[in-house]
Amino acid sequence: MGITALVMAGGKGTRMQITEEKPLIEICGKPVIEYVLASLKQAKKIDSIIVAVSDCTPKTAELMRQFSVKVFETPGKDYVSDMGYAAKNLKLGVFLAIAADLPLVTSEVLDAIVDRYERCGKPALTVAVPVETKTKLGMSMEYSFKIDDKDVVPAGINVIDGNKRYGDEWLDQDICLLDKEELAVNINTMRELRIAEQLMAKQNKK
Numbered sequence: 001m002g003i004t005a006l007v008m009a010g011g012k013g014t015r016m017q018i019t020e021e022k023p024l025i026e027i028c029g030k031p032v033i034e035y036v037l038a039s040l041k042q043a044k045k046i047d048s049i050i051v052a053v054s055d056c057t058p059k060t061a062e063l064m065r066q067f068s069v070k071v072f073e074t075p076g077k078d079y080v081s082d083m084g085y086a087a088k089n090l091k092l093g094v095f096l097a098i099a100a101d102l103p104l105v106t107s108e109v110l111d112a113i114v115d116r117y118e119r120c121g122k123p124a125l126t127v128a129v130p131v132e133t134k135t136k137l138g139m140s141m142e143y144s145f146k147i148d149d150k151d152v153v154p155a156g157i158n159v160i161d162g163n164k165r166y167g168d169e170w171l172d173q174d175i176c177l178l179d180k181e182e183l184a185v186n187i188n189t190m191r192e193l194r195i196a197e198q199l200m201a202k203q204n205k206k
Helices: 032-042 058-064 079-089 107-120 131-137 190-205
Strands: 003-008 046-053 070-073 094-099 124-130 145-147 150-161 173-177
Touching (some): 003 032, 032 046, 032 058, 032 094, 046 058, 094 107, 107 150, 107 173, 131 150
Parallel strands (some): 003 046, 003 094, 124 173
């Protein structure tokens, strides 16, 4: 049986310096969030999708109502707080949280992540990619940490047992390090938007 996917789509996207809502930024003619939804719908391990929006993303909320997904409004405080708010108020069990700006993510990668969570034996799993991979692609980073002496960056995907929280803190977690371009590409700047478009165009030619 699959799990719920929680798409985090309530952020302001202030670094983009554009008026468009971040989840609606178009890549090769389609809003970035639609790529994420398509991969989630194809994933065998996902059986329902909830899109978490906020006052910052009203147009995203409106668009999502055209899709077979549930829309849930969060306070729009920050990514982690909004994820916890949704998990608590929706009474989510095990769920996969994913940022709305990962246009290259595939259903195969998502299924592999859930498989890894099921084997790890811990209540939470954080997906990370090597800093080196982000750097080679020209992607920016706000935060990195070390795993086995390797510098890594959170990919914007977590699998969490929502029943096992203590206050506002997530319990013990495992780290899933995956050196994959499709997890290293998220959209925070106009330069990264161009990089994503180039990579997607290259993939479409294969």
